[in-house]
Amino acid sequence: MNPVLPGAPWLIAHRSMIRVNRPYKVTLNGQDYVLWQSDRGEIFALNNVCPHMQAPLSDGWICKQRNTISCPFHALEFDGEGRLQREGKQNTQIIAQPLKLKVIGDCIWAYGDCEPRTDIPGIVEQIASEYDFVGIAGEKTIRGDFLNVWSINSDFNHQNGTHRELFQIVQNQMTKFDKDGYWYKVEQESTRAKNSFGELLSNPVLFTIPKIFKSTVEYFFPSVLVLYGQTGIGSFVQVVVQYPQQDNQTKIYELIFAKLKAPWIKPLLRQSMLKAI
Numbered sequence: 001m002n003p004v005l006p007g008a009p010w011l012i013a014h015r016s017m018i019r020v021n022r023p024y025k026v027t028l029n030g031q032d033y034v035l036w037q038s039d040r041g042e043i044f045a046l047n048n049v050c051p052h053m054q055a056p057l058s059d060g061w062i063c064k065q066r067n068t069i070s071c072p073f074h075a076l077e078f079d080g081e082g083r084l085q086r087e088g089k090q091n092t093q094i095i096a097q098p099l100k101l102k103v104i105g106d107c108i109w110a111y112g113d114c115e116p117r118t119d120i121p122g123i124v125e126q127i128a129s130e131y132d133f134v135g136i137a138g139e140k141t142i143r144g145d146f147l148n149v150w151s152i153n154s155d156f157n158h159q160n161g162t163h164r165e166l167f168q169i170v171q172n173q174m175t176k177f178d179k180d181g182y183w184y185k186v187e188q189e190s191t192r193a194k195n196s197f198g199e200l201l202s203n204p205v206l207f208t209i210p211k212i213f214k215s216t217v218e219y220f221f222p223s224v225l226v227l228y229g230q231t232g233i234g235s236f237v238q239v240v241v242q243y244p245q246q247d248n249q250t251k252i253y254e255l256i257f258a259k260l261k262a263p264w265i266k267p268l269l270r271q272s273m274l275k276a277i
């Protein structure tokens, strides 16, 4: 496929998505890559095609002593630079294609095989320094091309339809809009239905949402959009990440952060919050 928005930075994974010493496959702009993380937290990435007979390296295994990945077919072993290792000795020649990564805190960014044309937005790093990380929510591949998925997920006026059932939102109003180049920001007020106690008990997340819920959404096209919400128990941030996998396939997941008034409730709410999102 022709890369979508070549030169744009993509947040291809959060560190917590990659199990230590296990291969993790990422597809970006039609190209498969394999990532792995060492005991010491170093992240490596190679093109997912073995240069010998094209087996997918992500089906192989990691040697944690040498930080290498072995191919599942004939067990050739490569380090994170793509150099062959033989009987513990390193070859100097790069034969498996490495993917250039930019690891910022726990966020793993890449431009794929394209030259960078825009900077990585600093917003996720800033949020991570101010809020506690709660977890990853909604990780899935959506059938749809990237720009359509972005435009659907950017529709700030969907709350009273899409979120009517789960969050009982019945009305949504934009109160402010700002824009500067590829960045834009929406402030909005969403009204929650009058819920019975039984409804609140069956969906505990509703306890955290005030009757008039004020939120702000900041868009950093095309990498992330960020929803800031204020509830009775504290504030939370949803970082919605999207990147193109194939012409008609888009990856989406959310990084959830919170600053709770009583931090001890985080373990209690964590699961229901991630599930609801």
Ligand code: FES
Binding pocket: 050, 051, 052, 053, 054, 055, 071, 072, 073, 074, 075, 076
């Ligand atoms: S295909 Fe990978 S080692 Fe042969």
